Amino acid sequence: MSVIRTDFEGDRGALFLLALKTGALTLLTAGIYRFWAKTRLRRWYWSAVRPGGAPMEYTGTPLEKLSGFLFAIIVLAILLAATNFSAIMTSVNLLDEMPAVFTTIVAIIPLLTAPFFFYARYRARRYILARTHWRGIRFGMEPGAIGYAIRACFLMALTVLTGGLLWPLMTFRLERFLTDRTWYGNARFTQHGGFARLYGPLLPFLVTFWGGIALIGYFLAQIVTMENGVPQLPEYVSSRTETWPLWTGILSILLSVLCAFYYKVAAIGILASGKTLGDGIEFDLYPRTRRILKIYFFGFHKTWIASGLVQSAVAGLIFGALWLGGGFSQEAIQAMILNPPVNVAIVSSVLTFLLLRLVFGVFWHTFITYPLIAHLAETAEIHNPELLNGIRQRDADRRMDAGGFAEALDTGAAF
Amino acid sequence: MSDAAIRNEAFASKLALTYAEFFDGVSPLRQRVSIRVNGDALELKNVETHAEHRWPLSTIRTLSDQASTEAMTFAPDDVNPARLIVREVGAMRAILNTDAPLRPLTGRRGGFVRLGVMATLAAACFGGLLFGLIPWFAETAAARIPQEAEVLLGQQQYGLTYGRQRQCSSPDGDAALRTMAARLTENADLHVPLTLRVVDLPHVNATALPGGQVTIWSGLLTAAERPEEVAAVLAHEIGHVAHRDPTRAQIRVMGSYGMIGLLFADTFGTATAAMVGQALDASYTRSAEADADAYSHQLLIEAGVSPDALGSLFARMEQQYGPSPDGLASLLSTHPAHADRIAASRDAAARADIGAGTPILSDVEWAALRGICTAAPAADGEGKG
Numbered sequence: 001m002s003v004i005r006t007d008f009e010g011d012r013g014a015l016f017l018l019a020l021k022t023g024a025l026t027l028l029t030a031g032i033y034r035f036w037a038k039t040r041l042r043r044w045y046w047s048a049v050r051p052g053g054a055p056m057e058y059t060g061t062p063l064e065k066l067s068g069f070l071f072a073i074i075v076l077a078i079l080l081a082a083t084n085f086s087a088i089m090t091s092v093n094l095l096d097e098m099p100a101v102f103t104t105i106v107a108i109i110p111l112l113t114a115p116f117f118f119y120a121r122y123r124a125r126r127y128i129l130a131r132t133h134w135r136g137i138r139f140g141m142e143p144g145a146i147g148y149a150i151r152a153c154f155l156m157a158l159t160v161l162t163g164g165l166l167w168p169l170m171t172f173r174l175e176r177f178l179t180d181r182t183w184y185g186n187a188r189f190t191q192h193g194g195f196a197r198l199y200g201p202l203l204p205f206l207v208t209f210w211g212g213i214a215l216i217g218y219f220l221a222q223i224v225t226m227e228n229g230v231p232q233l234p235e236y237v238s239s240r241t242e243t244w245p246l247w248t249g250i251l252s253i254l255l256s257v258l259c260a261f262y263y264k265v266a267a268i269g270i271l272a273s274g275k276t277l278g279d280g281i282e283f284d285l286y287p288r289t290r291r292i293l294k295i296y297f298f299g300f301h302k303t304w305i306a307s308g309l310v311q312s313a314v315a316g317l318i319f320g321a322l323w324l325g326g327g328f329s330q331e332a333i334q335a336m337i338l339n340p341p342v343n344v345a346i347v348s349s350v351l352t353f354l355l356l357r358l359v360f361g362v363f364w365h366t367f368i369t370y371p372l373i374a375h376l377a378e379t380a381e382i383h384n385p386e387l388l389n390g391i392r393q394r395d396a397d398r399r400m401d402a403g404g405f406a407e408a409l410d411t412g413a414a415f
Numbered sequence: 416m417s418d419a420a421i422r423n424e425a426f427a428s429k430l431a432l433t434y435a436e437f438f439d440g441v442s443p444l445r446q447r448v449s450i451r452v453n454g455d456a457l458e459l460k461n462v463e464t465h466a467e468h469r470w471p472l473s474t475i476r477t478l479s480d481q482a483s484t485e486a487m488t489f490a491p492d493d494v495n496p497a498r499l500i501v502r503e504v505g506a507m508r509a510i511l512n513t514d515a516p517l518r519p520l521t522g523r524r525g526g527f528v529r530l531g532v533m534a535t536l537a538a539a540c541f542g543g544l545l546f547g548l549i550p551w552f553a554e555t556a557a558a559r560i561p562q563e564a565e566v567l568l569g570q571q572q573y574g575l576t577y578g579r580q581r582q583c584s585s586p587d588g589d590a591a592l593r594t595m596a597a598r599l600t601e602n603a604d605l606h607v608p609l610t611l612r613v614v615d616l617p618h619v620n621a622t623a624l625p626g627g628q629v630t631i632w633s634g635l636l637t638a639a640e641r642p643e644e645v646a647a648v649l650a651h652e653i654g655h656v657a658h659r660d661p662t663r664a665q666i667r668v669m670g671s672y673g674m675i676g677l678l679f680a681d682t683f684g685t686a687t688a689a690m691v692g693q694a695l696d697a698s699y700t701r702s703a704e705a706d707a708d709a710y711s712h713q714l715l716i717e718a719g720v721s722p723d724a725l726g727s728l729f730a731r732m733e734q735q736y737g738p739s740p741d742g743l744a745s746l747l748s749t750h751p752a753h754a755d756r757i758a759a760s761r762d763a764a765a766r767a768d769i770g771a772g773t774p775i776l777s778d779v780e781w782a783a784l785r786g787i788c789t790a791a792p793a794a795d796g797e798g799k800g
Contacts, residue, residue, distance in 0.1 A: 010483060
């Protein structure tokens with residue numbers, strides 16, 4: 001059985017420069033260049049990933065992204081206005097409870113946007129696939145964003161209500177929904193298997209999360225007294241009360257966050273091995289949780305150091321310029337550093353804010369996205385590649401919002 | 416190698432051949448092709464099947480922003496998915512040495528038309544919502560909101576704005592303030608009763624919140640030289656109450672909640688959104704301020720007070736703090752320029768022709784009002800400042 005592996009070829013320094021250049025232009029153009037920046041960075045990453053030595057290609061364009069974004073904000077602005085109006089009308093008509101009702105509605109709005117979030121994610125994925133080529137053949141995805149949003153909301157609610165017990169069901173069903181609608185040329189991807197296999201990697205999470213809850217519950221049961229059927233916390237905790245269940249419980253819940261991360265990484269590998277393309281091309285992906293955690297840890301570390309340097313550099317630049325060009329005495333500058341005048345404070349904080357955003361973006365690309373993609377690419381395997389030769393081209397999929405909804409809602413997509 | 420071999424043309428052209436990887440855009444099959452520049456086209460020939468492709472040099476595109484420099488990818492034009500991946504230096508040189516323009520691949524043309532349509536629609540939509548529908552809705556809702564709801568809204572706003580400030584109150588000071596308000600509102604037709612408060616804040620300011628909640632900052636009482644100057648500011652705020660400006664503004668804020676954020680979701684975040692929001696707010700309110708000024712002139716004249724009291728207060732403030740912002744900064748300013756307001760109040764005074772007018776408070780009352788924050792504080796004073 002033959003296998004092709006994936007190379008990752010790309011110079012980190014070149015990526016750093018590209019991210020810096022496009023990030024700076026984005027700042028200088030009040031954000032308009034971000035559609036160009038996103039396109040160029042995607043092109044770069046895609047071309048670095050080379051399954052079987054042939055680079056992937058990203059063919060999306062900045063103009064279609066900008067158009068799609070404008071389309072999305074038109075739709076969202078109208079929906080938002082309608083939501084706001086109905087919130088006001090509801091609150092104005094319910095006299096006595098008005099402020100409470102208004103705050104409740106404002107609090108519910110993020111929940112109401114959840115379906116849009118999933119809708120946007122599906123559309124963004126569809127757009128990206130339609131603009132991805134490999135070996136001259138297009139990927140593609142069928143429409144289905146609304147169905148995906150409905151399923152995602154329902155499964156998410158189930159997962160939360162069961163305290164994570166049905167998390168694998170959500171992971172698997174949503175992945176199958178996406179995979180079964182994905183195409184390479186005229187060949188369709190299929191997700192096989194079931195959600196039961198995901199319980200293995202979920203077990204550490206379930207144990208630490210529910211164990212933590214049980215421990216904290218045990219601790220509370222010791223100290224809480226019932227008064228007229230209402231639980232009451234005591235004024236002070238007796239020194240004889242066992243406190244170990246409380247702190248082990250809290251530790252356990254903190255640990256469960258790491259376990260959740262492990263689950264998500266392991267699920268990627270398990271789901272990948274259950275996918276096929278066309279008549280029997282199979283896949284494997286072996287992401288390592290430890291490796292990914294290391295990437296995030298050291299990536300953040302470098303980003304923090306750079307951010308600190310930026311802050312001192314901005315302060316140095318401003319006060320240096322005032323000293324050299326402004327004709328201020330050294331004492332005056334020292335006084336200004338301790339107690340900056342409003343103008344200087346505003347200029348330096350705006351400058352720092354903008355530069356921090358720039359540095360954060362550049363470092364994120366260079367030290368987190370880059371190694372993450374390299375790691376995923378290098379662990380990928382494609383089995384039975386000779387079957388690829390039976391695949392034929394598919395038609396281009398043009399009419400789309402080009403990820404505009406995801407852009408407007410800032411769904412935090414990786415690219 | 417002998418001379419005879421080199422003179423053999425077929426062999427020479429074979430030597431000049433270079434090879435590349437080719438994907439025809441129909442199947443993902445990897446093809447090995449020989450490449451040769453022939454006139455104004457690049458000829459690609461499959462080494463096994465001998466199938467040929469001709470790419471006109473003028474339309475050949477290169478891919479930009481590529482991660483690896485070890486290979487170059489070429490496309491026949493902007494839409495054809497076929498790709499040529501060149502790794503050999505000789506082959507690369509063969510293509511680069513032609514006079515092909517080798518423009519970067521940009522994808523399908525015509526994006527500008529769609530972009531233009533979308534930009535126009537988006538501008539129309541945001542303009543229509545922010546300057547049409549939302550203000551109209553605020554106007555309608557402010558006129559129909561039940562009084563109880565308006566008062567509740569105002570109380571909530573008061574809590575948010577002044578909840579942490581010390582409220583000043585003294586029996587004589589409160590009485591003086593009530594006298595002043597009663598003189599001013601004698602002929603005014605207000606839809607809600609006024610709730611007057613003085614807070615201990617050092618700036619020269621006063622605000623009106625929904626439901627007739629008017630708040631005077633103690634800095635105004637200190638800066639005013641005569642009670643008529645306070646009355647002029649109070650009349651201005653009463654103008655806002657009569658026009659339901661605070662309620663309208665509040666509903667407008669609720670109605671446009673989150674809308675500016677859509678435009679700047681990713682890149683600039685809340686800072687830019689807040690600034691644009693402020694400019695937008697300011698554009699709504701500057702005309703409302705002018706209307707409130709006009710209304711206040713009327714109230715003052717009816718109460719027998721000359722409207723130029725507002726002018727004299729502002730003129731003194733300009734002397735002290737310099738003129739109000741001009742040019743670009745005035746776009747962010749919620750009020751019209753001081754100079755315009757001073758001129759308007761003097762005009763109104765000249766037209767009314769009531770001279771100095773009747774004093775609105777007696778000297779004793781004025782002293783009580785000025786001392787409202789320093790007199791024995793009322794029971795609820797928090798003892799700040």
